[in-house]
Amino acid sequence: MKVVVAADTVAFLRSLPGFMATRDGENRPTACESILLELDPETGVGEVAAAARYARQMTENLRDNGRFALVVSRVWHDHRSAQIKGRCLGVQGPLQSPERVRPAIEGFAVMLETFNLPPRVVRDFRANEADRWYLVRVQVEEVFDQTPGPGAGKRLS
Amino acid sequence: MIPADAKLSMQGVLAGMLATCSGDGTPNMIHVSQVFYVDPKHVALSFQFFSKTARNIAENPFAEIRCMDPATGDRWIIEGHFVRREVDGPLFEKMDMQLEAVASMTGMTGVFKLRGADIYEVLKIDRFPLALPEPGAPGTAGG
Numbered sequence: 001m002k003v004v005v006a007a008d009t010v011a012f013l014r015s016l017p018g019f020m021a022t023r024d025g026e027n028r029p030t031a032c033e034s035i036l037l038e039l040d041p042e043t044g045v046g047e048v049a050a051a052a053r054y055a056r057q058m059t060e061n062l063r064d065n066g067r068f069a070l071v072v073s074r075v076w077h078d079h080r081s082a083q084i085k086g087r088c089l090g091v092q093g094p095l096q097s098p099e100r101v102r103p104a105i106e107g108f109a110v111m112l113e114t115f116n117l118p119p120r121v122v123r124d125f126r127a128n129e130a131d132r133w134y135l136v137r138v139q140v141e142e143v144f145d146q147t148p149g150p151g152a153g154k155r156l157s
Numbered sequence: 158m159i160p161a162d163a164k165l166s167m168q169g170v171l172a173g174m175l176a177t178c179s180g181d182g183t184p185n186m187i188h189v190s191q192v193f194y195v196d197p198k199h200v201a202l203s204f205q206f207f208s209k210t211a212r213n214i215a216e217n218p219f220a221e222i223r224c225m226d227p228a229t230g231d232r233w234i235i236e237g238h239f240v241r242r243e244v245d246g247p248l249f250e251k252m253d254m255q256l257e258a259v260a261s262m263t264g265m266t267g268v269f270k271l272r273g274a275d276i277y278e279v280l281k282i283d284r285f286p287l288a289l290p291e292p293g294a295p296g297t298a299g300g
Contacts, residue, residue, distance in 0.1 A: 019223075021176040021184035028219045028236075029176040029184050054232070054285055071186040075172045079265065085183065121230035124288040131289060146187060149268050152206055 003044045003157040005084075005143055010039045013082055016111075017104050018072035020050055020136070022061035032058045034070060035104045036084075037135075044086070044140035044157075049101050049133040052094035059134060062088040068138060071146060076111040081146035082156070086139045094132035102129045158197050159279055163233045166224040167194035169255045174223040175202060180216035185209050190259055190269060191252055192224040195276060200235065201248055203256055204273035214239045220277060230287035237277035249274045 013036045020034035032050045039046035048070060050058060062068065066088040073081035105126060112122045143157035159167075173192035178184050187210055191203040200222065204211070214220065218239040223232055243249050253271040260269035 019174055019176070019186050021178075021186040021221075023178040023182060023184045027178045027180070027182050027217050029178040030221050031174060031176040031186055031223065054234075065182060067182055067184055069184040069186050071188070073188050075188045079263070081188065083186065085185075117230070118228060121228075121287065124230055127289050128287070148206065148265065153209055 003140055003143060005039060005041045005044060005140060005157050007041050009082055009143060009156060010041050012080065013039065013070075013072045013084065015104060016072050016074065016107050018070055020048060020058070020068055020070045022058050022068050023065070024057060024061050025064050030057055030061065032056070034136075035101050035133075036070060036072065037100055039084075039140065045089070046084075046138050046140060048136040048138055049097065050136055051128065052132040052134055055094075055134060059091050062091055062136065068136075070138075073146065074111070076108075076115055079148050081148070083144045083146050084138075084140045084142065085144070086141040089137040089139055091137075092135040094134050096130060096132055097135070098129040101133060105129050159194065159200070159282055160284075163224075163226075163282060163284070164194050165228060166226045166231075166233050167192050167200055169193050169203075169252065169259070171225050171227055173202065173225075174221075175210060176221040176223075177210050177213035178217050178219070179213045185213055189222075190256055192222060193248070193252055193274070195248065198279055199240065199276055200237070200279060201243075201252065201274045201276050203252055203271055204242060204275045205256075205269060205271060214275070222277060232285040232287070234283050234285060235277070235279050236281040238280055240276045240278050242273040242275050244273050 169191035
């Protein structure tokens with residue numbers, strides 16, 4: 001099953017780091033800091049960078065059943081939030097890819113700076129672009145608005 | 158057992174994350190406004206409007222909860238098991254008051270409304286530092 005995703009939603013989902021949830025064979029969920037690198041609005045095929053340091057059993061889960069959900073939220077700003085769900089098509093890595101993860105990391109770092117957190121937190125967050133990431137190819141099957149309010153949970157695609 | 162140094166991340170100051178999974182195996186992930194320390198074995202999460210999460214928890218009580226230390230950015234990752242929802246009492250009142258303050262500060266007054274304090278038993282908790290390991294440290298390239 002494939003979906004058509006609005007270009008504005010794709011742009012939002014790519015603009016900040018989010019979290020990808022997977023689950024094991026007993027339906028126990030786990031999550032990993034992740035960034036949507038690419039998403040073809042016409043086919044719903046995309047690529048997610050998942051931080052290897054936080055991945056734990058993520059790759060085993062994806063190989064076991066492939067199910068994932070990725071949420072991105074401007075929780076530090078206007079609370080806009082969206083979630084995509086679908087299946088994993090393949091996993092590569094982990095490898096370093098600073099130039100690909102940098103735009104989303106920088107977008108979040110700028111928000112952190114406005115939240116009066118200690119400067120070292122922002123500095124350490126930016127440094128994560130040099131970390132290793134799994135590259136997860138995905139087929140998006142559903143898109144949801146999760147912005148708090150009456151429209152929360154509404155299907156977008 | 159929740160370590161003492163994890164409590165700073167459980168004061169409802171910064172939003173947390175909650176991963177759940179439906180009975181048919183579909184994961185779901187949301188931000189939660191508050192993660193609150195209850196006692197050495199339990200945390201409370203603000204239940205506001207996430208109906209999908211409520212359905213998931215009813216079908217499958219296992220969850221993963223994340224909160225961030227505001228001083229270091231370190232993540233605390235909790236494997237939790239839903240125990241119960243409190244809709245009144247001292248804990249609910251405390252979280253409700255704090256959520257109102259958060260809503261006021263973030264322009265979400267009238268949108269953020271506490272419907273319950275969801276209590277989770279902490280099955281496992283681990284700290285994941287935000288800072289990358291120093292080059293040469295154990296587990297790093299060349300270390």
